Amino acid sequence: MDGKDLTKKEQGAVESTRNLRQVTPLVDIYENDDEILLHAEMPGVKKDDITVNIDNGNLTLSGVRSIVHDGAADWEEFGDVEYQRVFSVPQTIDIKKVNAELKGGILALHLPKSEAAKPKQIKIKAG
Amino acid sequence: MFARMSDIDRMFDAMGLLRGRFDNIFNEFDRTVGYGPTWSVIGNYPRTNLYDKGEQFELFAEVPGLSKDDLDVKIQGNYLEISGTREVKTPEGYRAHRSERGSASFTRSLTLPSDVDPDKVTATLNDGILVLTLPKSEAAKPRQISIN
Numbered sequence: 001m002d003g004k005d006l007t008k009k010e011q012g013a014v015e016s017t018r019n020l021r022q023v024t025p026l027v028d029i030y031e032n033d034d035e036i037l038l039h040a041e042m043p044g045v046k047k048d049d050i051t052v053n054i055d056n057g058n059l060t061l062s063g064v065r066s067i068v069h070d071g072a073a074d075w076e077e078f079g080d081v082e083y084q085r086v087f088s089v090p091q092t093i094d095i096k097k098v099n100a101e102l103k104g105g106i107l108a109l110h111l112p113k114s115e116a117a118k119p120k121q122i123k124i125k126a127g
Numbered sequence: 128m129f130a131r132m133s134d135i136d137r138m139f140d141a142m143g144l145l146r147g148r149f150d151n152i153f154n155e156f157d158r159t160v161g162y163g164p165t166w167s168v169i170g171n172y173p174r175t176n177l178y179d180k181g182e183q184f185e186l187f188a189e190v191p192g193l194s195k196d197d198l199d200v201k202i203q204g205n206y207l208e209i210s211g212t213r214e215v216k217t218p219e220g221y222r223a224h225r226s227e228r229g230s231a232s233f234t235r236s237l238t239l240p241s242d243v244d245p246d247k248v249t250a251t252l253n254d255g256i257l258v259l260t261l262p263k264s265e266a267a268k269p270r271q272i273s274i275n
Contacts, residue, residue, distance in 0.1 A: 028215065030221035069178050085176060
C-alpha cells in the first residue's frame with residue numbers, strides 16, 4: 001500500500017443535504033423514425049424550475065415544486081418535492097436539437113435522432 | 128479489519144446515509160413507490176390539500192395532464208366531488224417503449240369542515256394543479272363580536 005491510499009477518498013455513498021424530498025416522476029417514452037419523445041408527469045412544477053441536463057450519455061430531469069399557499073392546513077396529501085429521474089440516452093441522439101415543452105404539468109421532451117441514425121430506404125437498381 | 132482509511136470513510140458514509148433516511152421517514156408520504164403504473168393502486172386520487180383561510184377554503188388537487196374539459200366539480204353544502212377522465216394516448220406515428228402513466232377515470236368525494244357557498248366557488252387550473260377557492264357560507268364564517 002502506498003501513501004496515496006491513506007488520503008484518497010473513494011467514491012462512496014454521498015448524502016444529499018437538501019431537505020427537499022426526491023420523487024420519481026412517472027414517464028411515458030415513445031419513439032418514431034425521427035425522434036424519441038418523453039412525457040414526464042410533474043404537477044405543480046413551473047417552467048423555470050425545471051432543468052434538463054444531458055451529460056456523458058445521461059439525461060437528468062429535475063423539477064422542483066414549491067406550492068404557494070397560506071391559511072391553516074386541514075389536510076395535506078402532497079407537498080413540495082423535487083421530481084428527479086435519470087435516463088441513459090443513446091449516442092444517436094442529436095443533443096443540440098433537444099427541446100422541451102411544459103403543458104398542464106406534463107413535460108414533453110423531444111430527443112431528435114441524428115441523421116446517421118435515421119432509418120434509410122435503400123433503392124435497388126436494376127442491373 | 129479496517130486496513131485503509133478509505134474503508135473507515137466508507138463506513139461513516141453509509142451510517143450518514145442511514146441517518147438521513149431516518150430523518151426523512153415521516154415525510155415520505157407522497158413518494159411514488161417503484162416504477163410500475165402506480166396510478167391504479169393509489170386509492171385517493173387525485174391527492175388534495177385543503178387550507179382554511181378564515182373566510183374561505185382553498186383546495187389544491189394534483190391533476191397532471193388533465194384539461195378543464197376533463198374535470199367535473201360538484202358541490203352541495205359541505206360535500207365536494209371531483210371527477211374526471213384521463214386519457215393517455217400514444218401520439219400518432221409513435222410506438223411506445225414505456226408507459227407508466229395510465230388512462231383512468233376517477234371520482235373523489237370530500238367532506239369539507241363546513242358549508243360553502245356554491246355560487247361563489249372559483250376554480251383555476253395551472254401546471255397540473257387544480258385550485259378551488261371555496262368561500263364559506265354566511266353561517267360558517269368567523270364573526271367579530273363586539274362587546275358592549
